[in-house]
Amino acid sequence: MGTGPAGTSAALALLERGVRVHLLESGAAFASEAPQGSLLDLRFTSTQQWRWQLGPAAPSVGAGNVSPKLRVPAFRTLFDGYAQLNQIDAGAGFHLTGAIAGGGLSNAWGCGVASFDPDELGALADVAAEMRQSYRRVSQRVGLSGASDDALRDYFGLDQHSAPALPLDRLHTQLWERRTRLRAGLDLGRARLAVRAQASAGRQGCNQCGLCLWGCARGAMWSAAMDLAAICAHPLATVEFGAHVTKLEHTGDATLVHVQSAHGTRIIRAQKVLLAAGTIASTRLALAGMKLVNQPIRLQSNPMAAFLLFLPRQFGSTREAASGLAQLSFRLRLQPGAEPCFGNLFSTGAVPMHEFITRMPLSGRAALPLLRSLLPACIVGNVFFAGARSAHEISVNAAGRAQISSRQEPSMREGFQQAHAALSRQFRRLGAWLLPGSFVPGAPGADLHYASTLPIARHPSSRECSLAGQLQGLPGVYLLDGASLPRLPAKAHTLTIMANADRIARGLAVDN
């Protein structure tokens, strides 16, 4: 169930082994409406910008502390109705986002990739060799770039599968060239991305057009929708769109999958069910299937903050064409022995200026000339904390609805302050000033990195999964998505989810 990164990775692994696969997807096939050309050119010339930047319907305006990606009109069909369809009630303190379309959230992601080291893998370290193989397979299929002999080479652990990094723009080049001035605590490296640097396999290479926020017409940015297209064409695969799984029921020897679609409701009787509907949707189905009513379990996400760096040496410069994805990444150690934070740096060019105007404590008429002069000399950054720092819970009520509650973990305020101070100090050494008031924590859940609700464990309880991915409390059901990740470090986790799904599926194919 699910055709996001986990679902497609598992499906491909099974198909490769000759196993028939029936994929159920709640949404429709996602048709990308990414604009073509170069962002800078289009800004000055295109009279149709409003179509892909605003769309015909009333846009979701407002300065909520969430990613601007969530306001892209082309992604509206991706996100709209997710909570209603999946019967999820998020509390006021939790920003919930999910995708209901072929390819899942990877249609709108930032393409950040990383592998987990043995410590970060947790129980999965027991199958580290299999995970390495799966990382290799998945990386080669996706097409990575960013390989660089830098301080984060081992942290990312993917350079052996990656093409060299994409070019840096002028601002990031300044930081990069001065990186030796950093003190202990901050390591700077090139961003590792699921982006093709060169044309290959029917996809074009990235040309730094700057339109990343609105999708990639060149196919350089990987999305699971690409693999889904290949799956749909496979003779052993059937993909059913608009098929929403509402319930799982375990009988003595099989699992009953209740499916609602345009043709009505039906029940599929299955020996093995692979759940890859996204952490929250999968967790809801699993908890309801196990009849664990009103028994909250922990849900992890990565607390995050965004900030703006100003480079005085670049003041007065004009915009240049640059990628809208992360160009540099960093690892930030706030305390010895503590889990490090992870962050990325981006060009401001690819972020609409109204995102900044509406957040400034100035009148719009004043903010506009100020930002016009400053932003070409600014870099946007984000920083993520490890999932262990989050404090969310998810439960299912008697009606089968998932409820998510969130509270600020007591030490996070201090954590944000420490991160703010450390980043400010360190980047100053590189000639970049963290602008006052620009360090803004994101809304809880706005990171969209939901994971580790029913984690894989060495000796799993009923609310955990075995190393093979099977949920102990619901025999025959395997969790492939972030729900089964043992741990959620600060770094990007999608590739690890895909590798784990690949590993689990291959194990199932062998059993088959």
Added chain:
Amino acid sequence: MNRLGLTGASGYIGQALCRLAASHGWQVVALGRGAVQGCIEWRPADLRKVPERALLAGLDAVVHLAANTQGDHMGADAEYQFAVALARHAQAQGQCLVYCSSQSADKNAPSAYGRSKFAIETALLSANAIVVRPGMVLGGQPGGLFGALLGLVRQLPILPDLRPRPMLWPVHVDSVAEAFLSAAMQPELGGQIFYAAGGAVSFKELLQALAWRARVSARFAPVPLLALRLPLRVAGRFFGARCSAERLDSLARLPIISAQAQRIPGWSPGTWPQAVLRRRESNRALLEEAAHLCQAAIGARAPLSLLRRYVQHLRVRDNAHALYLPWQLGSPLMLASLDPMSPTRDPALLELRWRQHLMWRLIEVEPTLTDAFLYPAGPPQRLRAVRDVLRAGWRELSARLRRPFAVRRFRSRP
């Protein structure tokens, strides 16, 4: 089918009520001096003669709108006798009577009209009639005082900004008609006074709205009320009540209608300035609003395509009524001065901010306005950037100096 008797059916409010009642399935019977279009029947009645009981035969409810506007003593007496007899007949036949009084009705009203209305009210309340006091009735087809003011605005090059500023409680004529019809369907409300009026606006704001409707520029000169009183008193001796100071006094001393004043249950006056404008939202108001927002945002005129797109996006939402910013807030600079970040629960301010954000997004995707956001490609120019920073500082300083006035103006809107 219900039958509604209506005096004054040919008048300003009468015509609106006639149309409304017919559209709600009522058969309207005109009780007056002549047949009226839209009424199924005409029964002769004259304010100067006491009506017979048969006048109300077969009716389910009666709305008494007709009034003596001449201000003469003989007419006021006859009007009183007419109304009392009408109420007696209605009470005897178990019919609901709704009487159109006036906001100026008061025992000690400065005008004979107000005193007369009060006397009639008192008599009718004891006969279990429902008394409705409308505010200043405006809008719709120009007529009555509304028509007179509209004519004034069109003809005078400079309009009087009366000081001290009289306050008025405008209400759209269609809203008033709704109030009367609603009252006619609720006979249990008998013996009470209700108000059919919106929030308070100043006389100057009213004239500004009328000027907008008439598509003329409004220029004002302050005129003390005292300075008008003597000339009007003199003119009144020669030209009668039409030019007397009594009306001026009545305007200046209108009783206040508080926000807690009793209104017909289930009825709402609508919002200012719909009271003077067409009830159906016009694109023109929304286009003007868009132009105002764009001017406030970047100090430049917006192309028509951008304005139309703004209206298009608003129409998709449920909440597409115009905000009439030019006279809610005055110049675009005042709008630009409002604090964009202060926490608020005021739904009007939240709506205004939403629309400002929408305008920012629309401006940013307009290629002819991209220069406001991006420097053209070329070598770095620090001087240009420094100039922009200084410009930003100056604009912010100006905005903060104007802010208290902008906030006060926004909060004092009706």
